[in-house]
Amino acid sequence: MSEPIIRAEHLVCGYDDKVILDDVSFEVKRGEVFVILGGSGCGKSTLLKNLIGLYRPLSGRIWLAGEELTALDGAARLALYRRFGVAYQSGALFGSLSVLENVMLPLTEHTTLDAAAVELIARLKLRLVGLEAFADYVPASLSGGMQKRVAIARAIALDPEIVFLDEPSAGLDPVTGAGLDALILQLSHSLGLTFVVVTHELASIMAIADTALMLDASVRGVIAVGPPAELANHSPDDRVQRFFQRKVAA
Numbered sequence: 001m002s003e004p005i006i007r008a009e010h011l012v013c014g015y016d017d018k019v020i021l022d023d024v025s026f027e028v029k030r031g032e033v034f035v036i037l038g039g040s041g042c043g044k045s046t047l048l049k050n051l052i053g054l055y056r057p058l059s060g061r062i063w064l065a066g067e068e069l070t071a072l073d074g075a076a077r078l079a080l081y082r083r084f085g086v087a088y089q090s091g092a093l094f095g096s097l098s099v100l101e102n103v104m105l106p107l108t109e110h111t112t113l114d115a116a117a118v119e120l121i122a123r124l125k126l127r128l129v130g131l132e133a134f135a136d137y138v139p140a141s142l143s144g145g146m147q148k149r150v151a152i153a154r155a156i157a158l159d160p161e162i163v164f165l166d167e168p169s170a171g172l173d174p175v176t177g178a179g180l181d182a183l184i185l186q187l188s189h190s191l192g193l194t195f196v197v198v199t200h201e202l203a204s205i206m207a208i209a210d211t212a213l214m215l216d217a218s219v220r221g222v223i224a225v226g227p228p229a230e231l232a233n234h235s236p237d238d239r240v241q242r243f244f245q246r247k248v249a250a
């Protein structure tokens with residue numbers, strides 16, 4: 001029952017012969033919000049890119065939803081990709097398409113549903129992120145926070161089991177960022193989605209994370225893992241304390 005939805009075993013990640021993360025192992029429980037944090041350049045994005053299959057680890061193994069990503073190629077790998085959604089930092093929306101068309105895209109590309117069903121599902125996803133009234137807008141006419149919501153609607157279009165979010169609150173004011181945190185929690189609780197979120201926003205980490213994985217460049221790996229309140233209050237590690245004792249930035 002409590003089989004982890006993600007398992008990373010002895011991951012070594014990097015670029016060519018440059019090792020960024022050395023021997024990283026962790027598990028993500030189904031339904032939790034799992035945050036990857038750490039200072040600039042510690043390898044958060046590198047880990048995320050390996051978890052979503054954009055890069056292959058130099059060694060080690062990754063399981064997603066019971067399948068070993070690191071052992072799959074071709075059609076089997078693509079089939080696994082469909083079981084998770086990704087929203088990138090920039091949103092990466094298509095500017096020439098409407099909000100609705102952006103959310104419809106994965107459905108038209110990856111299902112054989114007819115146009116009416118695709119539109120219905122896309123509108124439902126927009127409703128889940130509070131943007132059904134903006135279906136016909138183009139992304140550029142929306143605020144940064146709204147564009148992030150569209151990216152999340154698109155990431156959940158195919159009813160994934162896991163959603164990966166890269167710096168969702170980057171570039172947002174604190175109030176908008178808090179609204180996005182609330183959306184993540186709501187989707188997690190109401191749909192049972194598992195979220196893996198890369199962020200260094202302390203307020204966001206404290207608000208959303210069930211588990212936080214802290215990376216540090218000095219060890220090229222994990223220096224702490226656990227519920228953020230526990231890390232903040234009980235970690236004996238100076239680097240962890242320094243991170244969590246920062247004032248929550250305004």
Ligand SMILES: Nc1ncnc2c1ncn2[C@@H]1O[C@H](COP(=O)(O)OP(=O)(O)OP(=O)(O)O)[C@@H](O)[C@H]1O
Pocket residue numbers: 015018020038039040041042043044045046047
């Ligand atoms: N495509 C690449 N080729 C070579 N090195 C890279 C590449 N992408 C990232 N790196 C290096 O890997 C290290 C970790 O970068 P990464 O982007 O994973 O860190 P990060 O923790 O996400 O940082 P930030 O918070 O600043 O985004 C850095 O030294 C970076 O220069």
